[in-house]
Amino acid sequence: GAVVSQHPSRVICKSGTSVKIECRSLDFQATTMFWYRQFPKKSLMLMATSNEGSKATYEQGVEKDKFLINHASLTLSTLTVTSAHPEDSSFYICSANGAGPSYEQYFGPGTRLTVT
Amino acid sequence: GNSVTQMEGPVTLSEEAFLTINCTYTATGYPSLFWYVQYPGEGLQLLLKATKADDKGSNKGFEATYRKETTSFHLEKGSVQVSDSAVYFCAIPQGGSEKLVFGKGMKLTVNP
Helix, strand or coil: CCCEEEECCEEEECCCCCEEEEEEECCCCCCEEEEEEECCCCCEEEEEEEECCCCCEECCCCCCCCEEEEEEECCEEEEEECCCCHHHCEEEEEEEECCCCCCCEEECCCEEEEEC | CCEEEECCCCEEEECCCCEEECEEEECCCCCCEEEEEECCCCCEEEEEEECCCCCEEEECCEEEECECCCCECCEEECCCCHHHCEEEEEEEECCCCCCEEECCCEEEEEEC
16 A cells, blocks of 8 residues: 655756646545656655645745646645756655654655756 | 764675774763765665664664664674675764764675
């Protein structure tokens, strides 16, 4: 149980284009999902908290107009990187909160974005 | 808010060696504590957790005990395998939210 999928696993796009990454909870409902960015040899950087049916909450320093988040259902959140540039190249990982009070998160396998 | 500090490494061990990865925490109250593992090219997986003080979490031969006296949650394994090569993250709820706060991660390489 508690499986989270991401699609695509890898994407290469040209500078100036937009890319959408999907995050799905496959066997549970998630009112809250999180989007992280991970740089090489670095820890996770939380970008935003995605709330079903409401606007996402962005962390300080993350451009909300560049990283558009939509949480349209209890099993799907999407991250769209708009007008991508090479500096947006990174590993993007989503997670979803499990049920219960312990706050454990279940992570997707990640999406490797390369902007050329 | 709550925070964790963990060993950063990298660490290289030989197969069957003993492993300890230190993690200490600062928190209000006694929140759950987690160890996550990230294998190369993959997302994070929950390795083990402890939900209250003095609990011991265990999985795949790894163990960690929630020690309030020393505010620690050190990860241990008695005999590591090549397949344990990964990055290990200690994590704690932020406090007052569903967010998790992660340590900086420690890369472990196990050689045959």
